[in-house]
Amino acid sequence: MKVETLRWFNNRLEMVDQRILPAAFEYLSYYTAASVAEGIRSMVVRGAPAIGVAAAYGVALEALRLSQLLPPCRGKVGMGVESLSLDTSTPSLTLPLHGGGDSSVDFKTGMEAGFTVLAASRPTAVNLFWALQRMRKVWEGVATQSPQEIAQRLLAEAHEILAEDIRINKTMGAHGAALLKDGARVLTHCNAGALATAGWGTALGVFRSAVEAGKKISVIADETRPFLQGARLTAWEMVQENIPVTLITDNMAGYMMAQGEVDAVVVGTDRVAANGDVANKIGTYMVAVLAKRHNIPFYVACPLSTIDLSIASGKDIPIEERSADEVKGFRDTHWAAEGVKIRNPSFDVTPAELVTGLITERGVVLQPDVQSIRKLMADVASS
C-alpha cells in the first residue's frame, strides 16, 4: 500500500487524518489557509516535512480562494475536525472567510493573513517556515500578475514541493541504507515515515531503501507518548511494508540496548541548528544518550530543508509545549490522577556530540559540527 499522506484531489487538499490511525484510514479535505493551519495544529498532519508540504498547499489554497478560482467553502473547512474531542484546549485558529464570492476582498491582505495563520500553527519544525518562505518568494516573483495567475503559479509550486520531498527522501534513503548492515536491528523514535512526509519517509525511508536494496532489517519502534506516533503510525507503516517491527514503550529502549538487541538508531528531525544540534520528538535525547553509552550509532535523517543556519545552537530552537490533555491519557480516555500538574514539551534537543551522522540528500555528514554543516550548505549553494 502506497501511503499518500497529502494529495491534491478535486481542487482541494486532502490529508490523512493521523489522529485516528491505525483504527481508521480517512482523508480530510482542506480549502483554506486557516483550515490547513488548524489541521497542522491539531495534528491531522504531523512530521516536519509533511507540515512544510501542507503549509505550501495552505498558501496555494488561500490564493485560489481569494482569486475566486475555488468555489466558496460551505461549512466544510476542517471537515471532520469538529467531531473529535482531541486537544481542544487551544482555541482554533480562524481567518475571516471572505466567502460567498465577495470580489472586494483585497488579495494581498488576505494572503498576508494566510501566511500569518499558517506560521502560527506550530513553532518547532523549521520546514513550515522554509515552505512559507519559498512560497512567498514565488509570489513576489509574479506579484504583478493577476490573482488568478499568481494562484496557479503557487499551486504549481506546492505540487513541486510535494514531488521534490519524495525525490529527496528516496535519495536520502539510499545514502542511509548504505550505513545499515544486512540483518541490522534498528530502533526508531516517533514516526519519521511516509506519514511524516509526502511519502517514503526520512528515517523510515532509510528502512524502505535498505529493504529495496535487498537487506534484511528489522525495526524496533518506541511507542512515543503522548501522541503514540510509534505505536500507531510507525508500526502501521512497517506492517504495511512487511518489514518486521517490534513495538516497545519508550522506557524500554535502554533495556533493549543493554540486552544487545539494537544495532543502530535512525530518527528524523524537526530542526537542525548550525552547530548540528538536533530538535526532534520528545524522548529522542534520551535515546541518543543511551545509544552513546552502548556505542550504538545514532543517525538523524535530515533533508537540507530541515537545517536552519539562522539558529546557532539547539538552545535557541523554540520548543512547543502542547496541551496537558495529551498527557492525561489518550483521546477521550483519561487515567491521570485528578489535581496533578502536567508538563508536555513536544520536542527535545540532542546535542551534536551525540549524533553519529546526519543523513541528507547530499550524503552523510559524520560527526556534524559548525564546520561540516557550513561546508555542506556552501557546496549545495554553489552547485
Added chain:
Amino acid sequence: MKVETLRWFNNRLEMVDQRILPAAFEYLSYYTAASVAEGIRSMVVRGAPAIGVAAAYGVALEALRLSQLLPPCRGKVGMGVESLSLDTSTPSLTLPLHGGGDSSVDFKTGMEAGFTVLAASRPTAVNLFWALQRMRKVWEGVATQSPQEIAQRLLAEAHEILAEDIRINKTMGAHGAALLKDGARVLTHCNAGALATAGWGTALGVFRSAVEAGKKISVIADETRPFLQGARLTAWEMVQENIPVTLITDNMAGYMMAQGEVDAVVVGTDRVAANGDVANKIGTYMVAVLAKRHNIPFYVACPLSTIDLSIASGKDIPIEERSADEVKGFRDTHWAAEGVKIRNPSFDVTPAELVTGLITERGVVLQPDVQSIRKLMADVASS
C-alpha cells in the same frame, strides 16, 4: 487520607484494587493462597514490599482455610477480578479449593501447594520469596502443633510483617529525607509509595518524611508505561498528601534534567544484587543513565528485605516479561497497529556504578558495591 494498601478485616485479606485507581478506590477480598497469587499476578497489588506482605497473608489464609478456621469460600475468591478484562492472556493460577469443610485434606500437602502457587505469581521482586521463606520458618518452628495453632501463629506473623514494613519505611524515610535539600525537585519513576508497601512507601516514604520534617519538596512523576503507576498511583498519592506533583511521560525525563528542573532522583527497587545492581520497574535504567550525565544524585530506597545476597549481579536477576496486551494500549483501549510484534519486559537493571546511594532502614550506603553491601548485612546479622 491514610492509605491502607492491604488490611486484615473480618477474617479475610482486603487489598486495594490498584488496576482501577485513580478512577475508583475499592477493596477486593481474598480467602486463599491461590486467589492472593492471582491478585499479585494480575497486579491488584504490586510493588515489591506490598507483594511480600500479600504473600505472607496468602500463606496465613491457606493455613486458616486448611485448618477450617475460615468458613469455606463460596465463589468469592478473587472477587471482582473476573469483571475486568485486564491482562487475561496468562491463565489464572488455580488451586483445588478443598472446600465445604472436607476434613480429609492433608494440611501439609495443602500448605505446600499454597507456597508453590504464591512463589509462581511473579518472578522479579525478591520480597515475595523473602516473605515466603520467613513464613516457612515460622511454620517449621511450630510444625508439631495443631493446624489451628499453626494457622494462628502464621496469621500473627503476617500481621507482624505488615506492621514491620510500615516501621521500616518510616525509618528509611527519615534517612532519605536528610539527603534532600529544602526546595528539592525530585523525580521518581513508577510507584514506590504507600500503595507499593503496607503504607508510607519507600521512595514516596522519603518524600513524606521530608515534608514531615518541614522541607518543601516537589515531585516529578514519570507516568510509567505500560501500567501507568506514575500517572495513576504516584500522582494520586501525592495529590492526597498535598505534595506538589508534576506528571510527565517517561520520555520527558531527559528534557527536564537538561532544563535543570531536577535536583535528585529517588526510586524504589524490586531486588538488589550482592554487588549493588538494582532491578526496578522498566525505565529506571534510562533515568539512572540520564541522571549520571547530568550529575544528578540517583538514590534507591531499599528495605533490607529487598537485598538478595544469593545473586551476585544484576544479570542474574530474573526479569518478568508480561502480556503484550499491556503495551498494545491501556485496559480495553488498544491503539497499536495490528500485526506488530511486542516486547514487554517489566523491569530493568541499573548497574551499581550509577547508584549514588541505597537508602535502607539502617542508613544510607553511598556508592554501593560488594564490600559495602556485605558489611551492611553483616552489621545487621550481628546486631
